[in-house]
Amino acid sequence: MWGNIRQALSRTREALRLRLAEAFRTGRSRDEILEALEETLLLADAGPAVTSGIIDNLRRRSQKTDSPEALAGMLREEIRALLPVSPDRTSLPAPFVMMVVGANGGGKTTSAAKLAYHFKSRGRSVLLAAADTFRAAAPEQTELWGRKLGIPVIRGQHGADPASVVFDAVQSLKARGLQILVIDTAGRLHTNHNLMQELDKIRRVAAREIPGAPHETLLVLDAAVGRNSLAQAREFLRFSGLTGVFLAKMDGTAKGGSVLGIAAELNLPIAYVGTGEGEEDLAEFSPEDFTDALLS
Numbered sequence: 001m002w003g004n005i006r007q008a009l010s011r012t013r014e015a016l017r018l019r020l021a022e023a024f025r026t027g028r029s030r031d032e033i034l035e036a037l038e039e040t041l042l043l044a045d046a047g048p049a050v051t052s053g054i055i056d057n058l059r060r061r062s063q064k065t066d067s068p069e070a071l072a073g074m075l076r077e078e079i080r081a082l083l084p085v086s087p088d089r090t091s092l093p094a095p096f097v098m099m100v101v102g103a104n105g106g107g108k109t110t111s112a113a114k115l116a117y118h119f120k121s122r123g124r125s126v127l128l129a130a131a132d133t134f135r136a137a138a139p140e141q142t143e144l145w146g147r148k149l150g151i152p153v154i155r156g157q158h159g160a161d162p163a164s165v166v167f168d169a170v171q172s173l174k175a176r177g178l179q180i181l182v183i184d185t186a187g188r189l190h191t192n193h194n195l196m197q198e199l200d201k202i203r204r205v206a207a208r209e210i211p212g213a214p215h216e217t218l219l220v221l222d223a224a225v226g227r228n229s230l231a232q233a234r235e236f237l238r239f240s241g242l243t244g245v246f247l248a249k250m251d252g253t254a255k256g257g258s259v260l261g262i263a264a265e266l267n268l269p270i271a272y273v274g275t276g277e278g279e280e281d282l283a284e285f286s287p288e289d290f291t292d293a294l295l296s
Contacts, residue, residue: 004283006293008275012256013294016044020072020295030066034059037075044257045226050264054078076295082260083287086244086269092124094179097170097206097213100246101199102220103232104187107248107274109138111220112184113145115246115272117279120151125178129169130155131162131202134186134195142184149279152176162186162198163205170209183214196239203241216243218271223250226258233266244271247285251275256294 006013023036034055041051054075061074098115102108109132116126128151130142139155146153154172156165166183173181183206185199206213219242221229236242245262250273263270270285 004275004281005273005286005289006296008250008273008283009256009290009293011251011254012044013296015254016040016294019043024068024072026068028068030062030071033066033068033071034062037071041257041260045255045261046257047227047261047265050082050261053264054082072295076291079260079294080287080291082264083290084263084267084269085287086271086285089271089284092119092180093215094124095173095181095210095213096179096215097173097181097183097210099183099185099199099202099206099214099217100220101185101217101236101242102187103229104135106187106220106222106225106229108187108220109141109145109184110277111218111246111248111272111274112182113142113149114274114279114282115218116145116151116180116182117149118272118282119180119182120149121280124180125176126151126180126182127169127173127176127178128153129166129181129183131165131169131183132186133158133160133162133165138184138186145279152178163201166202167205167209170206170213174209196235199239216271217241218244218246219268220246220248221262223247223256223258223274224253226253226255227261229258230262230265233262233268237266237268242266242268244269246272246274248274251281259290 019040038055100112116128120126130139132138133156143153154169219236273283273285275281275283
């Protein structure tokens with residue numbers, strides 16, 4: 001998994017490498033190092049608030065040293081401290097319901113398929129629910145993934161009530177004795193309140209049939225969009241009870257520093273990272289591995 005995260009962050013790390021080397025160049029004063037680090041973090045899309053917080057902490061902690069090595073170690077600690085730890089998913093209860101939400105074009109359906117394959121490859125029995133009845137051909141896309149991965153799919157027709165699709169999927173999950181249901185919902189603009197309220201209806205239906213469901217609701221964010229996705233995330237947090245973030249397309253951006261802003265502002269753990277286009281290109285997020293991959 002560490003290798004997958006490292007590979008996904010290769011563009012970000014390459015962009016940071018020379019800047020960090022220059023920032024920590026021997027002979028620089030503490031203030032010069034901190035100024036260079038501030039610019040580096042901003043260019044990596046960490047965001048003004050997170051960057052200011054890190055630099056202020058470094059300035060406070062480094063009052064008695066201007067050692068580049070000491071400052072580099074402190075930077076690593078500050079980045080790690082910003083990232084909430086995800087819950088352990090090695091032994092999920094059954095039945096377990098995971099709902100995947102997100103805006104249009106963020107890679108949500110592919111991310112749902114990757115999650116389903118991830119659980120299947122670990123010996124769990126999985127069902128996919130194609131509850132995106134809003135976008136034309138979306139159920140067909142999920143069905144294609146299901147055939148490719150050998151995972152059954154419950155789908156609805158275009159324009160059908162998504163909550164009814166989820167109801168059918170939950171009934172099928174229980175009838176077949178399967179363990180995990182991954183629900184792909186319609187991609188939507190975070191400003192569309194009618195569609196956002198639809199998510200609440202899906203949640204209520206799932207909870208009525210399986211106590212505590214959905215047990216996890218992941219917001220898929222396009223990592224290439226970076227901090228611009230925060231406005232979407234705030235609205236989804238209000239409507240759908242998010243438990244974590246799936247960062248898709250991490251391998252396609254040089255602005256991996258946006259992870260820090262997203263995690264810090266939303267106070268949500270990063271659960272998974274998309275590391276490529278295939279079904280296996282997924283990594284469970286580790287704050288330690290991410291920090292090492294970002295800075296090493």
